Amino acid sequence: MSALLSALTMGLILSLLALGVFISFRVFAFPDITVDGSITLGACVSSVLLVTEPTPLVRTLPWAVAAGIAAAAGLAYLFIAEGKALRTFLPRVLAVAVFVAGFVVLVLCFRNPVVATIAGAAGGLLAGMTTGILHAKFRIHGLVSGILVMTALYSVNLHVLGKSNVSLQSATTLSTYTNDVGSRLLGGETTLHIFRWEAATNDLSMLVFSFVFIILCGAALYAFFRTDLGTAMRATGDSPQMICALGTNVGNMMVMGLALSNGLVALSGSLLAQYQGSADVQMGIGMVVLGLASIILGEALVGPGHLGLTLAGAVMGSILFRLLLAIALRAGLDPVDLKIITAGALFLALVFPQALALVKGWGRRAASKEVRHA
Amino acid sequence: MLEIGNISKTFHPHTPNEVRALRGVSLTIPAGSFVIVIGTNGSGKSTLLNAVAGTFFVDDGTIRLADQDVTRWPEHLRAKLIGRVFQNPFSGTAANMTIAENLALATRRGCSRGLNWALRPSLKSEIRDRVRQLNLGLEDRLDNAIGSLSGGQRQALTLLMATWRRPELLLLDEHTAALDPKSADQVIALSEQIITREKLTTLMVTHSMQQAAYLGDRLVMMHRGRVIHDDTGVHKQRLRPDDLLARFEAVRRGELVDESVAEMIGALYV
Numbered sequence: 001m002s003a004l005l006s007a008l009t010m011g012l013i014l015s016l017l018a019l020g021v022f023i024s025f026r027v028f029a030f031p032d033i034t035v036d037g038s039i040t041l042g043a044c045v046s047s048v049l050l051v052t053e054p055t056p057l058v059r060t061l062p063w064a065v066a067a068g069i070a071a072a073a074g075l076a077y078l079f080i081a082e083g084k085a086l087r088t089f090l091p092r093v094l095a096v097a098v099f100v101a102g103f104v105v106l107v108l109c110f111r112n113p114v115v116a117t118i119a120g121a122a123g124g125l126l127a128g129m130t131t132g133i134l135h136a137k138f139r140i141h142g143l144v145s146g147i148l149v150m151t152a153l154y155s156v157n158l159h160v161l162g163k164s165n166v167s168l169q170s171a172t173t174l175s176t177y178t179n180d181v182g183s184r185l186l187g188g189e190t191t192l193h194i195f196r197w198e199a200a201t202n203d204l205s206m207l208v209f210s211f212v213f214i215i216l217c218g219a220a221l222y223a224f225f226r227t228d229l230g231t232a233m234r235a236t237g238d239s240p241q242m243i244c245a246l247g248t249n250v251g252n253m254m255v256m257g258l259a260l261s262n263g264l265v266a267l268s269g270s271l272l273a274q275y276q277g278s279a280d281v282q283m284g285i286g287m288v289v290l291g292l293a294s295i296i297l298g299e300a301l302v303g304p305g306h307l308g309l310t311l312a313g314a315v316m317g318s319i320l321f322r323l324l325l326a327i328a329l330r331a332g333l334d335p336v337d338l339k340i341i342t343a344g345a346l347f348l349a350l351v352f353p354q355a356l357a358l359v360k361g362w363g364r365r366a367a368s369k370e371v372r373h374a
Numbered sequence: 375m376l377e378i379g380n381i382s383k384t385f386h387p388h389t390p391n392e393v394r395a396l397r398g399v400s401l402t403i404p405a406g407s408f409v410i411v412i413g414t415n416g417s418g419k420s421t422l423l424n425a426v427a428g429t430f431f432v433d434d435g436t437i438r439l440a441d442q443d444v445t446r447w448p449e450h451l452r453a454k455l456i457g458r459v460f461q462n463p464f465s466g467t468a469a470n471m472t473i474a475e476n477l478a479l480a481t482r483r484g485c486s487r488g489l490n491w492a493l494r495p496s497l498k499s500e501i502r503d504r505v506r507q508l509n510l511g512l513e514d515r516l517d518n519a520i521g522s523l524s525g526g527q528r529q530a531l532t533l534l535m536a537t538w539r540r541p542e543l544l545l546l547d548e549h550t551a552a553l554d555p556k557s558a559d560q561v562i563a564l565s566e567q568i569i570t571r572e573k574l575t576t577l578m579v580t581h582s583m584q585q586a587a588y589l590g591d592r593l594v595m596m597h598r599g600r601v602i603h604d605d606t607g608v609h610k611q612r613l614r615p616d617d618l619l620a621r622f623e624a625v626r627r628g629e630l631v632d633e634s635v636a637e638m639i640g641a642l643y644v
Contacts, residue, residue, distance in 0.1 A: 238468035247484035
C-alpha cells in the first residue's frame with residue numbers, strides 16, 4: 001500500500017513537471033531541455049533555504065536592492081521595447097522592484113517551507129526566462145538555448161547546494177506540515193485502514209495535499225490560458241505570424257511562456273525534494289523525457305483537442321507513468337535500468353498511434369480487396 | 375495617409391546572392407485610397423508590403439503612417455495601425471484554436487495583453503453577429519477549431535480579424551492567390567465591401583489582371599524594385615486587363631533586350 005501511495009504522490013508531484021513541459025513542447029512547440037536543470041534548481045534552492053540559518057535582516061538588504069534594480073531594469077527594457085512612454089510604466093516598474101526586493105528579504109530572513117518552495121519556483125522562472133531571452137533576443141536556436149542554460153545550471157546548482165546532495169531529514173518541510181495536519185485531523189493515528197490495506201497517515205496526508213495542490217495549479221493554469229494573455233501565448237505557438245500581425249511581441253510571449261513552464265518544473269522539483277527528503281544535483285537527468293512521456297501518455301488517454309482535457313491528460317499521464325514504473329520495480333526491475341525503460345516506454349508511446357493507424361490501414365485495404373474480389 | 379519616401383532595400387548585401395528588392399520607391403497614398411500593386415515575380419511588390427508592415431527595416435528612406443514616422447517601429451508596434459491579410463490562409467489564423475478565440479485576439483489588436491478573460495459572453499455574442507454578416511454559416515461553429523475550415527472561409531475570417539478594429543492601413547498580400555476561383559471571388563467581394571464601407575486606406579498586391587483592372591482607384595506597377603506605372607482617376611478607370619497584359623509583355627520584351635545586351639557584352643569580353 002505504501003508503494004502505491006508513494007507512486008501516486010510522485011505522479012502528482014511530477015505532473016507539475018508534465019504541465020511545464022506541456023507549455024514548452026505543446027503550446028510553443030519549443031524543444032526546451034532547460035527542464036533537466038530547472039527541476040534540480042527548484043529542489044536545490046528550496047533545500048538550501050530549508051537547511052541554512054536565516055540571514056540577519058541588515059545583510060539581506062544589498063541582495064534585495066540588487067534584485068530590485070535588476071527586476072526594474074528588465075521590466076523597463078520590456079516597456080521601452082514596446083514603445084511606451086516613461087511616465088506610463090514607471091509606477092508599475094517601481095511596484096515590481098519593491099515586490100522583488102521584499103521577496104528577497106522574506107526568502108533570506110525566514111526559514112519557512114512555503115517561502116522556500118516559492119523561491120525554488122522563482123529560480124526556475126529565472127532559468128526559463130534566460131532560455132527565452134537567449135532564443136528570442138539573441139536569435140539562438142531553441143534547442144541550443146536550452147542546452148546552454150541546462151549546462152550552466154549544473155554549475156549553478158552545485159554552487160547553490162554547496163555539495164552534490166543535501167538531506168532534509170532534520171528540516172521542517174511541506175511534508176512535515178502535511179504530516180502534522182494529517183495526524184491532527186485523524187486524532188493522532190499513525191495508520192489508517194482503507195478497505196483491507198493499512199496506510200500510513202504520513203503517506204496519505206502528503207497524497208491528499210499533492211492532489212489538492214495539483215488540482216489548484218491545473219485549474220489556475222487552465223484559467224490563465226483562457227485569459228487574453230494566455231490565449232495570445234497559445235496563439236504564439238500556433239501562428240507567430242498571426243499574433244505578430246495582431247500587435248503582440250512574439251519574443252516577449254516566448255520569454256514569459258518559458259518562464260512559466262520552467263517555474264512549474266522548478267516547483268515540481270522543490271516539492272519532490274521535500275517529499276523525498278533530499279536534493280541531489282543529478283536528480284534532473286532525464287526529467288524532460290519523463291515529462292514528454294507523461295504528455296504523450298495523457299494524449300493517448302484523453303485525445304488531443306480541448307485545452308482542459310489536454311491539461312488533465314498530462315496530469316493523468318504522469319500518474320499512470322509513475323504507477324507503471326512502480327509496478328515494473330515491484331516486478332523485480334533493476335533500478336539501474338529505470339532510465340532506459342523510461343526511454344523505451346516513451347518510444348512505444350510515440351510509435352503506438354502510428355502502428356495502430358498502419359494496422360487499421362491494412363485492415364481497410366484487405367476489406368476493400370475482398371469486396372472487389374466478391 | 376501613407377507616405378513612402380524613397381525607400382530602398384537590399385537583401386544579402388555584398389554577397390553573390392545580393393538582391394536589390396526596392397530601389398528608391400516613393401508613394402503617397404491619401405487616406406481612403408484603394409491602391410492595387412502589380413508586377414512580375416521578383417518586382418518588389420511583396421517586399422514593398424513587408425517594408426510597410428515592418429517585417430524588416432528598410433536600408434534608406436522613410437515610411438510615415440497616420441502622421442507618424444514608423445520607419446524604425448518593429449512589426450508588432452506597427453500592427454496597431456496596420457491590418458494584414460497574408461497570401462497563405464494558414465498564416466493568418468491559429469489553426470488549433472477556435473474561431474471565437476481567434477477573433478477575440480483580433481478585437482484587441484495593438485493593445486497590451488492582460489489577465490482579463492479573452493472571451494466574455496458579451497464579446498462572443500458580438501463575434502457571432504459580425505461572423506453572421508459574412509454569410510458563411512460559421513456563426514454556429516464558433517467553438518470549432520479554425521483549422522477545420524476551408525481556405526476561403528479562413529481568409530474571410532482573417533479579413534474580418536484584420537479590420538475588426540479599424541486599421542489606418544489595410545495590407546492585402548495576394549490574399550486570394552491560394553484559393554479556388556469561387557472562393558477567391560467571394561473573398562474579393564467581401565474585401566471590396568469592407569473597404570468601401572469602412573473607407574479603408576488599402577494596399578493590395580495581386581497577380582490577377584481582372585482584379586487589378588476592376589478593383590481600386592489607383593494602380594501601381596512595379597518592376598525590378600521600382601514603380602514604373604502609377605495610374606489614378608480616369609486613367610485607372612479606363613484600364614482593362616488587356617492593357618495590363620500589354621504592359622507585362624512590354625516589360626518582358628525589355629527584359630529580353632536586357633538579356634541579349636548582357637550576352638553581347640559578355641561575348642565581347644570573352
